[in-house]
Amino acid sequence: MEVVVMIVAAALGILVFHTMRFRDRRKECTEYVNLALDFFEADHRFLTFKDEEKRYFMVNRAFLLLHGKKQEDFIGKTDGELQRKDLAETLEKMDDHVLSTGTPVEEVVYAHERVYRIRKFPVRLPGKKAGIGINAEDITEDIAYEKELARIIRRNEILISAFAKDFASSHEQLDYVLYQALELTGSDYGYIYLFDEEKKLFSLENFAVKGKVSSKRRSYKQNYRLENMGLWSQSVRTKEAHIFNREKRSARNTEEEDYFNLMTVPVILEDQVVAVVGVANNPKGYTKVDAEELSLLMIGVWNAKDRREFSLALRDMNADLLENKEKLTLILNSSADGIYGMDTKGNFTFINQSALTLLGYEKVSDFIGKNCHEMIHHKRKDGSSYPEKECRIYDAIPKGETVTCEDEVFIRKDGTAFSVQYSAHPQIRNDRIIGAVVTFSDITERKKQEEDVLYLTYHDSLTGLHNRPYLEKVYHDLEQEENYPMSVVVGDVNGLKLSNDIFGHQRGDQFLKRIAEVIKHSIREEDLVFRVGGDEFYLFLRSTREEDARVVMHRIQKAVEMEDFQGVRGSISLGLSVKTVDGLTLEEVLNDAEQNMYREKTLRAKMEGKKQLSYLISQLMSYPKERAHAENTRNYARAIGEALKLRQDELKALEDAAYLHDVGKIPTIIGKNKGEMSFYPTRKDHAVIGYRILNAFEETADIAKAVLSHHEKWNGTGYPKGLSGEEIPLLSRIIAVAEKFDRLTGISYGKPISKEEALQHLDREKGETLDPKVVNALKEAV
Structure with missing residues (x-):
């Protein structure tokens, strides 16, 4: 009997042990699944899954924020139901490829004035059904960066060709350069006028139209007086380039658009204007960068032309000179x-x-x-x-x-x-x-000038850091053993898109320049740092072990976090990998560092978002009048919402939106504080800017539309969309009434009036600018 009891006890013990192991294993698997889902939701790329019928069944937060919609707007639907026809056809054609061949496909797609790299690949869904995995990235800034680099390389090629090519005459040489200038600046017309400083006369030397040289050497010159030459005269008098961009407009009796854009650039030798070069009709207009490139090109070519003319003259006269x-x-x-x-x-x-x-x-x-x-x-x-x-x-x-x-x-x-x-x-x-x-x-x-050209070829024009072409140039040197161990750090700036949305790309560029300065001052002179994309940096730390590299990374992150970029707090995600003699290849180390950076960026996304949002709100609420107005508007809005019997979740959203309805004023507030108001947008833009700010954060994305429309008016005369009546979201209509009531009665806005007078004023606006139902609810509440 004792033996039987012992056997039963042992069996029970084994059963309990395996049951506990099974529970621990299941718990561990659940934690891994939750971790994977967190990665999926927090990834900055746009991630989705479709089933075999090409219908969405999973989308991440980045994808929803991109479209400004909710999950239910996508789940169970196809691109044909959601996108415009041409875009839907492209996306579904990629789906068909994945489902029919079982192989991945990648394409660059243009949509909504942005450029995306979309990758689709086969996945196996529960129940062994075929499905499609999709990830997409916004590469608009990378494309722009590559185009700018291509322009610099093309200009250098033109210069080299103009110096080396054998021309029959100087006139032919200028014809060639003028043709190239049209291609470089995207222009339809080009002119070269020689200028006589003593006589103050222009003479037409070269003319090109629609990419073809049209000028012919004439036996006489077409001369024009300085005072009769408009922008050409300005370039002579100021010795500077001048740009005239006229907005497009419909031409008479035609469906085409009429525009005329002109840029004139002086050619200056020994402080004298010897010619003026002009190009016209780039449909996008001209920029200072166009002017600088054309000026560098023409000065270089003009020097080559003068040397060529003198050399020919010297050769022809050599025999006579000796006699x-x-x-x-x-x-x-x-x-x-x-x-x-x-x-x-x-x-x-x-x-x-x-x-x-x-x-x-x-x-x-x-x-x-x-x-x-x-x-x-x-x-x-x-x-x-x-x-x-x-x-x-x-x-x-x-x-x-x-x-x-x-x-x-x-x-x-x-x-x-x-x-x-x-x-x-x-x-x-x-x-x-x-x-x-x-x-x-x-x-x-x-x-x-040649040094400048070489510098621009191998340096980023915005930050002054080395660029990708220079990385390709020194790649072989970096692979040499004397550099090892070499720590490779990949960095990606956080908050650049937010800075661009709030303050514009000019401030975003300053943001990047300051980040570059911080990085450069945080590393040694022998280390190399590159800007390789819109907001991506590579660092190569020679003879640096992992623990030392992490000290450098910590120093960079702390220095960046100390920066205040016009109201946007600095932040950068960094990933590290180390190249050793017997380890991964340099390319594999770079990829590993990049993946580590994305992992850190994903894990810190929520935390960084909360910190940034709190900082922006604190900037607004640091002004007592703004804080008082925000609190009063929230209280009145809450009272109206209760009178209208809104649900608790609706009341919470209403309070948050009312409290933050003026968050779009941050650029103006900072501009006044720094004396830079000329940069900042008009008062009417603050609703749109507020929408962009709130839509950038998970915590406030659901109230962004309410803030966007709080200046719309019942009769359709408001902004930014001109909505009318019940087209305007209810929360926005409530905020409009609450805000107006506080402005009439609050001491923050001049001389206040009594509540009774304010309610009479709102009564007069019912059915015109304000929703009658909301005004009545306010009267009931107060």
């Missing part, structure tokens, strides 16, 4: 380039006036018979000594060949150096080399 010393002196002294001659021993034999001026001398006698190298060519760019035996100019004499160079310097009388482009031509008489003729010009400004 006629007087003619030689005249021509040499009329040249803007410096020219000197030397004998076979390297001593000066002649020098022109331009060379004297460029070198800082006054008399020819200071040079004749003296050694050329010792006087003007004895140092390198870095200031080190340049031995005469290594001088490339001297190679022209023994080799009998022309030697050219543009990466050396000449030395002035005062000891300063300047960058030169020189050509040394062997001087031949009676088939014998008797010396060389050297032509040179000061290319300090051109070198600076």
Whole structure:
């Protein structure tokens, strides 16, 4: 019997043990499922699932906020029922591909003036049914960034082509550049007018229309006086680019739109306007960036044209110059380039006036018979000594060949150096080399422009950080073992979209610039930081272990969080991965760091949202009058809602919306505080801005529409949509009455009137600007 009892007890013990293990395992599985759902809801991408009938059955919060709708608006419906016809066809075609082939598909789709990268892939639903998983990202800013980079690269290609291409004439060279300028600026028309400073006259040199060069060299010039040339004259007088953008309007008797946009850019050499270039009819209008690009292009090309003309003239006249010393002196002294001659021993034999001026001398006698190298060519760019035996100019004499160079310097009388482009031509008489003729010009400004072009090619124009092309350039160097362990950090700025929505893209750009400064000052000089997208940064910390990298990351995040970007608190999500000798490839490390960043961004999304919302509200409520108005409006709205017998959940939403109905005033309040009101929107815009702010946060998204419409009027004369009657949400109509009543009776808005007088005033507005039912409810409540 005791044995039986022991066996039963043991069996019961085993059963209890396995039951407890099963419960623990089920609890653990439930926690994993909840964690996955949290990831799904908090992910910043737009995530959805469809069944085999292409109907939505799961959508995340980011997707709902994008469309401004609720889950029930999507669940069980197809894109054909929800989207415009052309967009629905594109999306359902992707669905058909996934369901029919069982393979993923990715496309870039344009919708609602934004650009999205959409990926669809097969999933297996409960019950072994086929389904579709979908994730989408807004890549509008990345596309814009790539277009800007393409413009910079295209401009550099045009410059290189204009410098290197062999043209039959300067006129043909300008025709070519004008054609390229039309492509670069997206214009229909282009003009080049030469300008005579002394006579104050323009003459048409080149003209192009619809991307084709139309100008023909004429035997006479079409001349125009300075005072008769409108914007062209302004560019001469101010020595600056001028832009005239006229808004589109319908042309008479046609369905086309009529517009005329013009940009004029002066070409300035030695502080004199030598020409004015104009382009016209870019449908989108012109910007300062267009003007800067066209100016850089034309100045560079004009210098190349002048050098080409002089070189041709020098070549054609070389034989006559040797025979006629007087003619030689005249021509040499009329040249803007410096020219000197030397004998076979390297001593000066002649020098022109331009060379004297460029070198800082006054008399020819200071040079004749003296050694050329010792006087003007004895140092390198870095200031080190340049031995005469290594001088490339001297190679022209023994080799009998022309030697050219543009990466050396000449030395002035005062000891300063300047960058030169020189050509040394062997001087031949009676088939014998008797010396060389050297032509040179000061290319300090051109070198600076080339450095600027190189800088723009490998740097982000907004932040000054390195860009993606530079990353591709140094990628191989980063893969070298001497850098390891190398910590790779991927950062993504939080709150940029909110800043853009509230303050506009100009302030958003300042937001990004300040973030870039904070990051740059938080790392070492030998570390590299890149801006690779709209709000994404890469950091490469050489010879840095994981624990040290996390110290840097903490320093960056704390520094960013200390910043107040015009009312938006700074925040950045960072992800880390470490490249070791035997570990992942650099590309895999980058991907790992990016995934870690997205994971952190997802986990912190709710917390960051709450902190940001609280900060914005505190900005508004820090002003006693605004706080008093918000509280009074909330109390009156609550009283009206109770009189109308609203449900408790409706009353809660009403109170929240009434309290925050003026949250869109934050830009104006901050603008007044900082003395920058010229930037901020008009009073009528604050309802829209308030909607954008509230719609950005999960806690307030459900009251955003009530705030958006609280300035609509019963008779349809309100804003922003001009809604009328019961088209206006009920909560918005209640807020309108409550707010108006407080403005009439509250001490915050001038001289208050009595409640009785205020109610009489509201009675007069019933059926006009205010909902009669709501006004009556207020009278009942107060």
